[in-house]
Amino acid sequence: MIFNIPFIAVVALILIGLYAVVFKRNLIKMVIGITLIESGVNLFLITLGYREGSVAPIYTSSPGGIMSLPVPQALTLTSIVIGVAVLALMLSLVVHIYRHYGTLDARKIGRVEE
Amino acid sequence: MNGMSKIVKTISSIIFPFILIYGLYVIAHGHLTPGGGFQGGAVVTSGLAMILVAYGSVWTMGKIKEKNLSLFESLGAICFILLAFLGLGFGAVFFNNFLVGSDFLFGTIPATGSGLADINTGGVLPLMNFAVGLKVIVGLFVIVLVMAYASSIKEGKQ
Amino acid sequence: MMSKRNIAAIVFFTIVAVFLVFSALKIHSFGVPDHAEMDDEIIANAQQETGANNAVTSVVFDYRGFDTLGEATILFTAVAGVILVFRRLKK
């Protein structure tokens, strides 16, 4: 298909997410960054499993022809639910940090207890 | 979050059964059409979250005690791992699909190649879909409910 | 003034960026996987072995069912973790 555009999109998603995590101060932005990286890796898993002109690997009234690979789709299902679990936990910690420190700025939180 | 206007409450309570039915359909037909335990559970949880937003977390928390919700969730998890142990019991290997080909529930094997197949196929898979579906519905709803309820109480360091 | 932490972050970020871009260019072109024996074998006899028409569900629950058990555990952990973080502290 077009020159590996999906893999370029994967790299772009992961880099934007990584930028948010590494350089942003606000905790919520870091959490959003991690979710971006997670969706980038999921997209990478899915794009590995596609075959030219293939159909979804489901036999119920399938139009026939070659089928795309089922294993990456199963792995992505697991990875999405892992993303939800990590996101839920991180957000509940951020709520608690905000309630305890009154700020979401990573620099001030680190300073308080030193 | 003490709920929205009357109109939103009535409309959401009207729509909720349709979302529920659609979600249960996706769970039940996981082994035939695209879908399964996780996806169907997420659909039903979105309906429940709609009710939570419409009626407010304080009312919902009063209605559904969060303690017995987590009872349901561990029930779903235990069913899933029991199915795996039954595989050890009948099929002599952990996680064996012992119902395939047996004339017991969900035992028949569909005709090879593309074509329709009735729901009575798939061996252990539909049972696992139900167990995971129940677990995802209750689990995700407990997460949304607890976070909504905890951030709605304003009395500071709780 | 770039603090020490900032420079380290930039170095880390550029290294990972270079790795990712190269991996995106070097991976097999989209739609033409190098090998597919494992998946072809699943597509071939998923219907007979697991009795399900949906090959993805048969991979999720039968061929790689242990991953989904780990999956259900992760959801269970997340729920337990969230409830633990938001519990009442006084007895």
Added chain:
Amino acid sequence: MNIVDAVLAHSPALIVAVPLIGAFLTPLVSRLNDKLRNIFVILVLGLTSSLVLLLASDIFTKATQGLPSIHRYVFGSQDLALPVVRILFEVDGMSIFMAIISAILALMAVIYSWAFMKENTGLDKYYTLILLMTAGMLGMELTGDMFNFFVFLEITSISSCALIAFWTHKGEAVDAAFKYIVISAIGALFVLFAVALLYGQYNALNIAVLANAIQYTFLDKIALVLLIVALAMKAGIVPMHMWLPDAYGRAPSSVTLILIGATQASLYGVFRVCFTLYGGVFNSLVITSNTIGWVIATLAIITILMGVTMALRQSDFKRLIAYAAVAEIGYMLLGVGTRLASTYINDYGQITFPAYGATALTGSIFHIMNDALDVGLLFLVAGAIYYATKETSLNRMGGLARNMKYTSIFFIIGLLAVSGMPPMNGFASKLLIYESTYQLNPILAIIAILASIMLLAVFVKVFHSAFMGPALPKFKNVKEVSKSMLIAMGVIAAIIIVFGLFPNLVVENIVRPAADALIQHSSYITHVLGGI
């Protein structure tokens, strides 16, 4: 007695399934009453530990007699078709060795937290998460599938993050948990990216199949770097160890005990990636294994020096022990670095490594177990002091030896063990590492020995400031900690002394088979592909 054989045949799956079903049942059991739940959790972990010891005894007896000793367990069907489609557990000497550590630490932590956690709320979720974390650690160590390794790595990270934030009223614990979950999430996502790279090229997820198929292409180098960096980040190796002192220092002591096991499970992941997944590559290219060996050795020396110097400056009891734990991880890396750096091509043109390479690896693997027990004991002592006096900073402690006799004895044992003094097990493993690094390069060994002595100095200072000195008025009514905490500390101290007094007994029939299992990269592969 075919019941024992049947249990032994199914034991890899049961070792992970029993804590899981225990974790799912705990909320129901705890609805009845609290004491029953504590007993139930201890029974579940006792059953898991006995299963691990049963499997370990079988593997190690076979290994010492030279018989093939790898247990393979396929999930879903008995026979193994060649394009490996199903998930399978592959338990060799090294993975069962790590599983013993994790199981013992978890059992001791649960016994310890019976009394330690009495006045906290939310205990049913606490015990559920401890069981889940144990299942995650054991799954990480036994699995033979790369994606399964990622799933169990994620279970361990999420459950340990929630446990670190257990004392939510203390703001620093929640902050330490957030730092931990951010680093774990990014590390796990890079592991997933590397697994996707390998899957994209070879269409296989099984470690043995991948190890056989890898041709060290450019993408494999990227996957190797990502895997090692991500798992080293989780194992607390120097450049990325920032989260470790906060996580170890802020979590309750029983949680820290299991966290040590989780960190060492990630270190096991680094070993499995280096020696098994990319084992073929390292064996064939001497230059790369030498350079990587030297990189790991210098990294180890930096870790040791960083850990010890930071430990000197700490005033908080648990953070000080956490930095000592970072230094101990440096010793393990030193052994592995020496082993990799010592490979050379002998006159027949084969790649071999000298005798001291083997002793280095044996020393570092033995040190994993010793370090887990020593640092664990010190954290339990710190927890006991916090439980009795609600005090964590050393400046405000003093004269506790008078009223906490047993705890101070356990502290002395832990102190001698961590700094590698003769009667304790730390000495046995550190001696193996010193003598082998000395033959590679004397300077490394000298720095390691000096650092170990500095560690002793640090802990003597701690002993003086915490236990000796005048009896402070505010500690007048401090009494000894309750029975269950003493039992846990006593058992760990007993194991330390037994390992210290009979080291060659332990090395010969537990550590050496584990080290050999790690090196025999080809037997790991033939056990799956050969279809035996």
